[in-house]
Amino acid sequence: xxxxxxEIAGLxxxxxxxxxxxNLHLAVRAGEIHAVIGPNGAxxxxxxxxxxxxxxPDAGTIRFAGADVTRLKPHQRAVxxxxxxxxxxSIFPDMSALDNVALAVQAHAGHSFGMWRSAATEAxxxxxxxxxxxxxxxxxxxxxxxxHLAHGEQRxxxxxxxxxxxxxxxxxxxxxxxxxKEDAERMVRLIGGLKGSHTVLLVEHDMDAxxxxxxxxxxxxxxxxxxxxxxxxxxxxxxxRRAYLGDEVxx
Amino acid sequence: xxxxxxxxxxxxxxxxxxxxxxxxxxxxxxxxxQPFYLTLVTRMLIFAIAALSLDLILGYGAMVxxxxxxxxxxxxxxxxxxxxHGVNAAWIQWPVAIVASALVAALIGLVSLRTSGVYFxxxxxxxxxxxxxLGISLKIYGGDDGLTINARTDFGxxxxxxSNVVLYYLVLAVLLGFLLLGQRLIxxxxxxxxxxxxxxxxxxxALGFPTVRYRLVAFVIAGTMCGVxxxxxxxxxxxxxxxxxxxxxxxxxxxxxxxxGMGSLIGPIFGAFALLALEEVLSSYTQHWQFIxxxxxxxIVLFAKRGIYGLLGAARESAAAGPPAAGPPHG
Ligand SMILES: Nc1ncnc2c1ncn2[C@@H]1O[C@H](COP(=O)(O)OP(=O)(O)OP(=O)(O)O)[C@@H](O)[C@H]1O
Ligand SMILES: [Mg+2]
Numbered sequence: 001x002x003x004x005x006x007e008i009a010g011l012x013x014x015x016x017x018x019x020x021x022x023n024l025h026l027a028v029r030a031g032e033i034h035a036v037i038g039p040n041g042a043x044x045x046x047x048x049x050x051x052x053x054x055x056x057p058d059a060g061t062i063r064f065a066g067a068d069v070t071r072l073k074p075h076q077r078a079v080x081x082x083x084x085x086x087x088x089x090s091i092f093p094d095m096s097a098l099d100n101v102a103l104a105v106q107a108h109a110g111h112s113f114g115m116w117r118s119a120a121t122e123a124x125x126x127x128x129x130x131x132x133x134x135x136x137x138x139x140x141x142x143x144x145x146x147x148h149l150a151h152g153e154q155r156x157x158x159x160x161x162x163x164x165x166x167x168x169x170x171x172x173x174x175x176x177x178x179x180x181k182e183d184a185e186r187m188v189r190l191i192g193g194l195k196g197s198h199t200v201l202l203v204e205h206d207m208d209a210x211x212x213x214x215x216x217x218x219x220x221x222x223x224x225x226x227x228x229x230x231x232x233x234x235x236x237x238x239x240x241r242r243a244y245l246g247d248e249v250x251x
Numbered sequence: 252x253x254x255x256x257x258x259x260x261x262x263x264x265x266x267x268x269x270x271x272x273x274x275x276x277x278x279x280x281x282x283x284x285q286p287f288y289l290t291l292v293t294r295m296l297i298f299a300i301a302a303l304s305l306d307l308i309l310g311y312g313a314m315v316x317x318x319x320x321x322x323x324x325x326x327x328x329x330x331x332x333x334x335x336h337g338v339n340a341a342w343i344q345w346p347v348a349i350v351a352s353a354l355v356a357a358l359i360g361l362v363s364l365r366t367s368g369v370y371f372x373x374x375x376x377x378x379x380x381x382x383x384x385l386g387i388s389l390k391i392y393g394g395d396d397g398l399t400i401n402a403r404t405d406f407g408x409x410x411x412x413x414s415n416v417v418l419y420y421l422v423l424a425v426l427l428g429f430l431l432l433g434q435r436l437i438x439x440x441x442x443x444x445x446x447x448x449x450x451x452x453x454x455x456x457a458l459g460f461p462t463v464r465y466r467l468v469a470f471v472i473a474g475t476m477c478g479v480x481x482x483x484x485x486x487x488x489x490x491x492x493x494x495x496x497x498x499x500x501x502x503x504x505x506x507x508x509x510x511x512g513m514g515s516l517i518g519p520i521f522g523a524f525a526l527l528a529l530e531e532v533l534s535s536y537t538q539h540w541q542f543i544x545x546x547x548x549x550x551i552v553l554f555a556k557r558g559i560y561g562l563l564g565a566a567r568e569s570a571a572a573g574p575p576a577a578g579p580p581h582g
Contacts, residue, residue, distance in 0.1 A: 075456050108459060120438060
């Protein structure tokens with residue numbers, strides 16, 4: 001078996017007395033969609049934040065693409081190919097949708113100390129930005145101010161920004177949160193379309209989406225891995241059903 | 252004609268008309284035998300340069316530097332101290348002033364940009380006050396009383412600054428040059444990073460931008476531009492003094508930016524003119540003009556939220572409207 005793209009070993013994160021991440025081990029292979037599920041407060045967002053670099057773990061290591069990235073800052077990890085979409089939408093509300101994505105492209109197109117040429121006319125930024133907007137179905141909305149987009153569109157925009165950085169690993173924290181049925185279905189199709197070409201760590205509460213998309217599922221409870229396996233194995237796991245799934249996905 | 256296009260025409264009229272007036276002011280002042288106005292407007296232009304430089308970081312980068320007058324002082328003292336030692340040559344004075352302000356800005360920026368919010372305001376203020384007291388303690392250079400400069404910067408006969416008219420046009424040229432530079436910078440890749448970091452710094456980091464590095468460079472550029480304003484101020488007044496760096500000066504620069512219209516580069520020019528004109532008019536009526544100025548400023552800011560330039564319908568028409576993105580319900 002090839003080495004995993006992402007390997008987490010012995011990860012620990014404490015908030016005061018609370019163990020938000022409890023000796024966590026996890027491996028994500030390149031090209032797979034790996035879902036992380038668990039009840040509210042299980043530590044899913046805390047895990048994502050440590051993978052992206054915003055939170056520093058108290059112990060443990062994170063290896064990404066064969067290198068130890070545990071001590072790297074968020075921007076350094078981003079440059080290495082880790083992209084995150086936040087549980088609470090995080091965009092540039094005062095800029096146009098296209099500018100939002102163009103900035104994402106710019107982050108991975110060399111340094112940004114150019115001070116004379118107008119960024120708005122740089123094809124090297126605008127063309128890939130438009131392509132990413134198209135990919136998520138927002139091509140028509142490029143010139144709208146991001147704050148004026150509907151909630152579902154803003155979630156799509158955030159995904160477009162993540163994709164525009166051409167990431168090796170996408171950390172998606174509840175991309176369907178707060179979405180209507182139609183938007184959520186579109187998002188599922190979108191993420192499904194990334195399979196094979198992108199590696200995705202997907203945090204999601206919508207079990208239909210998770211079981212439709214995931215190659216692997218990890219169940220997190222109180223910061224600990226309760227079980228990891230294929231969707232079929234997780235569905236059959238008695239402990240998981242007792243702790244989390246309940247009757248929701250009765251076979 | 253629609254309201255928007257009327258505003259665009261009005262704006263163009265004001266801007267180009269204003270520029271034309273500025274260009275013909277020296278001969279007009281000479282004809283009317285009112286040299287005082289030449290000095291006053293030169294002073295306004297110099298403060299416009301300083302305010303514009305502050306707007307670059309305050310308006311576009313949300314870096315609330317409450318010590319921006321420090322660079323006015325650094326530029327002015329570079330000229331004053333060199334002149335005191337008999338060095339008047341422009342090719343020495345200007346580079347020394349520029350390098351000195353850049354270095355001071357880099358130092359202050361390195362420390363202050365580690366913080367944000369109120370801490371940033373306080374640290375930039377503290378640094379500027381330190382420089383103010385340093386100026387007072389420099390007894391050989393006049394200390395508290397300031398330092399008189401005997402001769403203006405010497406451009407070797409190309410530009411004769413001894414003439415107030417020549418100085419005026421030099422100041423105007425610097426302002427227009429910086430305005431052009433600033434506008435290019437804001438629209439460039441670099442400008443996008445500065446604006447992005449203002450809009451959502453967390454997102455910028457997650458995208459891969461080392462935001463502090465870019466902010467520091469912007470901070471140094473703004474400080475250096477203000478240092479040049481200091482050089483010009485010393486030349487205008489033939490004088491430099493710690494008062495140039497006092498925190499009230501920094502406050503005035505901030506008022507100019509906000510009054511004129513933050514985040515527009517042109518607005519602060521209006522702000523500088525308006526504030527200095529108000530001071531001039533009010534101080535001719537009463538000694539206690541500051542008590543009148545305060546409320547007047549509050550009224551203007553209340554009724555023209557985007558400043559004087561905002562009244563002309565300028566500055567980020569598209570982006571200004573609408574609430575910020577609302578987050579979805581948590582969990
Ligand atoms: N910065 C923080 N300081 C203190 N406690 C925190 C902090 N962030 C998270 N926690 C706590 O850590 C635990 C895990 O939180 P986390 O946000 O990772 O859960 P989650 O699995 O993402 O939940 P949800 O499904 O509601 O998004 C919770 O008990 C939370 O209250
Ligand atoms: Mg969460």
